[in-house]
Amino acid sequence: MKKIYLDHSATSPLDREVFEEMKPYFSLKFGNASSLHSFGREAYEAVERGRERVAKVLNCKPNEVFFTSGGTEADNWALKGVALASKGKKHIITSSIEHHAVLHTCQYLEKNGYEVTYLPVDGYGFVKPEDVEDAVRKDTFIISVMHANNEIGTIEPIEEIGRIAREKGVYFHSDGVQSFCKIPTDVNKLNVDMFSISAHKFYGPKGIGALYIREGTTLEPLLHGGGHERGMRSGTENVPGIVGLGAASEIGSKRMERDAEKMIALRDRLVRETLKIKDSWLNGHPVKRLPNNAHFCFSLIEGESLILYLDEKGIAASTGSACSSKSLEPSHVLLRIGLKHEEAHGSLRITLGRENTREEMDYMLKVLPEQVEKLRELSPFKTKKQLSSFKSTE
Amino acid sequence: MKKIYLDHSATSPLDREVFEEMKPYFSLKFGNASSLHSFGREAYEAVERGRERVAKVLNCKPNEVFFTSGGTEADNWALKGVALASKGKKHIITSSIEHHAVLHTCQYLEKNGYEVTYLPVDGYGFVKPEDVEDAVRKDTFIISVMHANNEIGTIEPIEEIGRIAREKGVYFHSDGVQSFCKIPTDVNKLNVDMFSISAHKFYGPKGIGALYIREGTTLEPLLHGGGHERGMRSGTENVPGIVGLGAASEIGSKRMERDAEKMIALRDRLVRETLKIKDSWLNGHPVKRLPNNAHFCFSLIEGESLILYLDEKGIAASTGSACSSKSLEPSHVLLRIGLKHEEAHGSLRITLGRENTREEMDYMLKVLPEQVEKLRELSPFKTKKQLSSFKSTE
Numbered sequence: 001m002k003k004i005y006l007d008h009s010a011t012s013p014l015d016r017e018v019f020e021e022m023k024p025y026f027s028l029k030f031g032n033a034s035s036l037h038s039f040g041r042e043a044y045e046a047v048e049r050g051r052e053r054v055a056k057v058l059n060c061k062p063n064e065v066f067f068t069s070g071g072t073e074a075d076n077w078a079l080k081g082v083a084l085a086s087k088g089k090k091h092i093i094t095s096s097i098e099h100h101a102v103l104h105t106c107q108y109l110e111k112n113g114y115e116v117t118y119l120p121v122d123g124y125g126f127v128k129p130e131d132v133e134d135a136v137r138k139d140t141f142i143i144s145v146m147h148a149n150n151e152i153g154t155i156e157p158i159e160e161i162g163r164i165a166r167e168k169g170v171y172f173h174s175d176g177v178q179s180f181c182k183i184p185t186d187v188n189k190l191n192v193d194m195f196s197i198s199a200h201k202f203y204g205p206k207g208i209g210a211l212y213i214r215e216g217t218t219l220e221p222l223l224h225g226g227g228h229e230r231g232m233r234s235g236t237e238n239v240p241g242i243v244g245l246g247a248a249s250e251i252g253s254k255r256m257e258r259d260a261e262k263m264i265a266l267r268d269r270l271v272r273e274t275l276k277i278k279d280s281w282l283n284g285h286p287v288k289r290l291p292n293n294a295h296f297c298f299s300l301i302e303g304e305s306l307i308l309y310l311d312e313k314g315i316a317a318s319t320g321s322a323c324s325s326k327s328l329e330p331s332h333v334l335l336r337i338g339l340k341h342e343e344a345h346g347s348l349r350i351t352l353g354r355e356n357t358r359e360e361m362d363y364m365l366k367v368l369p370e371q372v373e374k375l376r377e378l379s380p381f382k383t384k385k386q387l388s389s390f391k392s393t394e
Numbered sequence: 395m396k397k398i399y400l401d402h403s404a405t406s407p408l409d410r411e412v413f414e415e416m417k418p419y420f421s422l423k424f425g426n427a428s429s430l431h432s433f434g435r436e437a438y439e440a441v442e443r444g445r446e447r448v449a450k451v452l453n454c455k456p457n458e459v460f461f462t463s464g465g466t467e468a469d470n471w472a473l474k475g476v477a478l479a480s481k482g483k484k485h486i487i488t489s490s491i492e493h494h495a496v497l498h499t500c501q502y503l504e505k506n507g508y509e510v511t512y513l514p515v516d517g518y519g520f521v522k523p524e525d526v527e528d529a530v531r532k533d534t535f536i537i538s539v540m541h542a543n544n545e546i547g548t549i550e551p552i553e554e555i556g557r558i559a560r561e562k563g564v565y566f567h568s569d570g571v572q573s574f575c576k577i578p579t580d581v582n583k584l585n586v587d588m589f590s591i592s593a594h595k596f597y598g599p600k601g602i603g604a605l606y607i608r609e610g611t612t613l614e615p616l617l618h619g620g621g622h623e624r625g626m627r628s629g630t631e632n633v634p635g636i637v638g639l640g641a642a643s644e645i646g647s648k649r650m651e652r653d654a655e656k657m658i659a660l661r662d663r664l665v666r667e668t669l670k671i672k673d674s675w676l677n678g679h680p681v682k683r684l685p686n687n688a689h690f691c692f693s694l695i696e697g698e699s700l701i702l703y704l705d706e707k708g709i710a711a712s713t714g715s716a717c718s719s720k721s722l723e724p725s726h727v728l729l730r731i732g733l734k735h736e737e738a739h740g741s742l743r744i745t746l747g748r749e750n751t752r753e754e755m756d757y758m759l760k761v762l763p764e765q766v767e768k769l770r771e772l773s774p775f776k777t778k779k780q781l782s783s784f785k786s787t788e
Contacts, residue, residue, distance in 0.1 A: 005433060011426040011630060019420055026413055026599065032405040036701045037710040039399060069463030069601065072619040072629035101619035101628060108618050200630060205420065207463065207601045207632030222616075224502050225466040225495035226715070234495060235466035236405060236594060236716070238601030307430050316431040321620070322630070 001314040004360045008201075008292060009150055009178060009351035010322035015203035018247040022205065025240040033237040034228065043239045050246030057253040058195065058212050059186040066211050066229045067242055071177035071198030073222070074211035075101035077233070078173040078194040079144060081219030083109055086141035092116045093135045093143045093170075095127045097333040099150055099321070101196075102175055106144075119145075124285040125154035125337050133164050142171045147179035147190070151320040151333045151349060152284030153293025155183065162191025171217060177201055177209075181252030182260065182290055193217050199241070203354070204248030208241030255354065260291035263352045266361050267294050270350065273365045277372055283337065283347070292352040295320075297339065298372050300379045301346040309371040315364060319347045395708045398754045402595075402686060403544055403572060403745035404716035409597035412641040416599065419634040427631040428622065437633045444640030451647040452589065452606050453580040460605050460623045461636055465571035465592030467616070468605040469495035471627075472567040472588040473538060475613030477503055480535035486510045487529045487537045489521045491727045493544055493569055493715070495590075500538075513539075518679040519548035519731050527558050536565045541573035541584070545714040545727045545743060546678030547687025549577065556585020565611060571595055571603075575646030576654065576684050587611050593635070597748070598642030602635030649748065654685035657746045660755050661688050664744065667759045671766055677731065677741070686746040689714075691733065692766050694773045695740040703765040709758060713741045 005013075025046060031039030033047045048062065055062040068074045079092065079102065094106055096118040106116045117135045119127050127145055136143075143165045148155045158174055165172035173194035176185055180195075181202035187195055194217065198209040213219065213232075225234030271282055271294050279299040298306070303319035310317055320331045330344035350364075399407075419440060425433030427441045442456065449456040462468045473486065473496065488500055490512040500510045511529045513521050521539055530537075537559045542549045552568055559566035567588035570579055575596035581589055588611065592603040607613065607626075619628030665676055665688050673693040692700070697713035704711055714725045724738035744758075 003432070007426075007429060007431065007433070010429050010434070011424060013422070013424040014420040016421060026408040027410060028407070030405060030407040031710075032401070032716045034716045035401060035404050035710070035712060036698065037401065037705040037712075038397070039401070039710050040404070040716070069467070069632075070629045072617055073463070075619070076617050099619070100621070104618035104621075104628070198630070205634070206630055207635045223466055223470050224498035225469070225493070227494070227498075227721075234498070235464045236592070236600055238463075240599070241601045304430065311431040316425075316429070316433050318429060318431075322426040322428045322434070327621075 003314045006317045006350045008353040011200045012203045014205055018244050021247040022240040022244045025243050046239055047237050047242050050242035053246035053250045054210055057249045059188055060212055064212055066233050068209045068211055070209040071196050072101040074196035074209050075175055076105050077211055077222040079105045081222055082142045082171055084220040085218045089139040089141035090114050091137045091140040095119045095145050096336045097121050097125055097149055098146050099175055102144055121336055123338050125149050125152050127156050129157055129160040132161050136168045140170050144173040146175040148290050150178045152295045153289035154284045155288050158190045187212055199245040199248055202248055202252040205241050205244040208238050208245045259354050263292045270294055270361050277369050294350040296348045297343055298346045301375045303347045305375055313367045318349045320349050397708045400711045400744045402747040405594045406597045408599055412638050415641040416634040416638045419637050440633055441631050441636050444636035447640035447644045448604055451643045453582055454606055458606055460627050462603045462605055464603040465590050466495040468590035468603050469569055470499050471605055471616040473499045476536045476565055478614040479612045483533045483535035484508045485531045485534040489513045489539050490730045491515050491519055491543055492540050496538055496569055515730055517732050519543055519546050521550055523551055523554040526555050530562045534564050538567040540569040542684050544572045546689045547683035548678045549682050552584045575650055581606055593639040593642055596642055596646040599635050599638040602632050602639045653748050657686045664688055664755050671763050688744040690742045691737055692740045695769045697741045699769055707761045712743045714743050
């Protein structure tokens with residue numbers, strides 16, 4: 001059975017060209033980038049080249065890019081690092097639909113004496129900039145609002161939030177894990193002071209990411225040790241990973257526009273056709289969303305069961321965040337945009353990639369209604385009355 | 395020019411066989427290990443197989459192995475994680491010759507209200523177990539002493555220190571980054587509660603490591619987020635990295651004995667011959683040291699210059715820790731074993747690998763005395779009197 005992968009926001013395959021660039025750095029040019037000899041210098045140059053390539057996509061200086069083990073570490077570092085450096089200040093502003101790497105870090109900080117305002121969102125998942133403005137206190141030291149939501153794909157009004165943060169003299173961090181190489185991420189246009197990225201979300205390798213830190217931003221390291229990354233992030237540099245991150249950034253940014261165009265066309269048709277299924281609706285905004293994201297709910301269905309049914313037909317999709325896929329709790333994002341528990345359970349996230357085709361969408365559109373139907377047949381609540389009590393796109 | 399790599403404690407090339415095992419997990423079996431569909435399950439199985447292979451070498455249960463981004467994160471996590479979980483207790487015991495991943499973490503904790511005892515070492519670099527015992531206080535929550543020193547190769551009396559820790563009811567962590575797959579690391583024989591390892595030190599990939607955590611040990615996570623590693627270490631699993639760590643562990647442990655035998659023979663001859671150079675001496679213990687480590691000092695020489703001279707002749711070596719190779723400070727390890735500043739500056743660390751040959755040692759033994767001689771010729775302190783005022787092996 002041919003397999004169709006429609007879960008690119010969970011992770012993406014490593015680009016073959018990126019892999020070719022990485023290969024020499026495993027067993028041949030394998031030096032430690034801190035070593036003085038030629039093996040070390042070769043590795044060091046590869047690391048700095050990777051830094052330049054990432055910086056170019058962010059439109060920042062290379063020395064503002066700090067490599068981490070991924071998006072989670074970058075998010076943790078931004079929040080905890082600034083918290084540790086902002087003695088006397090104790091207030092954080094974030095949104096209620098952040099990735100858990102931000103939300104759980106905030107909860108950890110709350111347990112350690114910090115105070116957090118979790119901003120509400122509207123039905124599309126938008127944070128209101130005026131809410132951010134109203135929430136700022138004298139002791140607010142950071143605002144963290146994601147660039148694009150990992151479940152429903154909503155693109156937040158980052159530029160405006162960043163402007164407010166700057167006016168108020170508060171640092172602004174944004175989790176860009178889902179947006180980098182999918183939509184423009186010029187850190188100067190976005191008015192961010194810190195920005196998290198993760199290579200495996202855009203055809204780079206797993207285990208590597210970066211935190212953009214605007215020059216002049218004061219934060220403490222999260223990992224102490226040998227003083228790598230100019231003392232800010234210790235640990236032997238993951239040279240092949242950094243080469244891969246750099247290559248994936250360059251390739252991803254070059255392809256971004258035409259990939260987005262292609263994916264939007266496929267996605268929009270998928271959305272139109274899928275919404276013909278009775279008692280289904282699209283979550284997030286119809287237009288202000290990631291080009292590769294479609295997020296649906298189907299009433300009277302367990303999303304997990306649908307994922308397994310689709311998997312049997314060779315289609316890989318998810319209910320929402322991969323991290324939470326084994327949890328029985330409904331998505332916090334869906335609850336915050338106003339869905340009821342029973343509605344939130346019936347979710348399906350489709351996230352397209354570069355290689356997906358119209359034929360694959362055709363297959364999906366053939367299989368999906370059948371599987372939804374089959375699951376509803378099995379549902380203990382399948383009376384007409386209950387179906388119609390659910391939200392509908394009509 | 396053929397290159398000879400003699401800096402395996404800085405990093406090692408990725409084993410070809412290990413790389414072959416990793417390859418499918420980059421672009422083919424690329425799933426997120428948390429995803430419910432078949433791509434995810436395939437990745438999950440690879441992660442758990444990696445965990446089992448590491449556990450086998452440590453002689454622990456697979457669920458006691460937690461993957462990290464490397465040794466630095468593992469060391470940071472052990473110390474900070476237990477500190478956060480040991481409310482009310484504030485005392486740490488460590489040695490004064492630990493890797494900076496431990497020392498700088500301790501210094502960070504000191505700045506945050508904790509108290510640290512840095513134990514002295516003798517001329518070989520040994521920590522005295524009775525010093526550990528004497529240092530334990532009622533509020534001591536962790537003892538952290540490395541298994542083998544990364545510069546001079548000294549193997550510490552971990553079993554005994556572990557016994558004392560257990561008697562006193564204090565957690566015992568050991569940085570095993572240099573020892574794993576070089577000497578036996580059965581965590582039960584070593585009496586450790588936590589043990590840090592890093593794949594790239596034993597022919598695995600960079601950017602992946604693990605912390606062994608004995609069942610029942612209470613510590614907080616360092617990275618918060620999606621709840622990976624049973625809630626203890628969030629962040630999308632680095633699947634190819636974990637596959638590589640597992641494979642390198644299995645291969646490394648199988649080869650360990652015969653590799654050690656071979657390296658000891660090469661190393662011991664290298665030491666004997668090198669010590670014929672006037673005013674040179676071996677640092678660390680002649681026998682209780684890592685099988686691949688030789689660490690010399692040459693009076694009247696700058697180690698950094700020697701490294702660059704050797705590099706020009708195709709030989710990659712180091713003065714000590716790669717992390718500190720760009721620092722102008724003399725090694726803290728050499729100062730603690732009693733060398734003077736000017737002595738400590740003239741150091742050379744040779745760390746052999748599996749592939750090094752007798753012919754390479756011959757070349758090294760031809761080149762090294764010439765380069766030492768050349769540097770001494772250039773030295774402003776080259777009078778006979780000053781030479782003889784330095785420590786000698788005679």
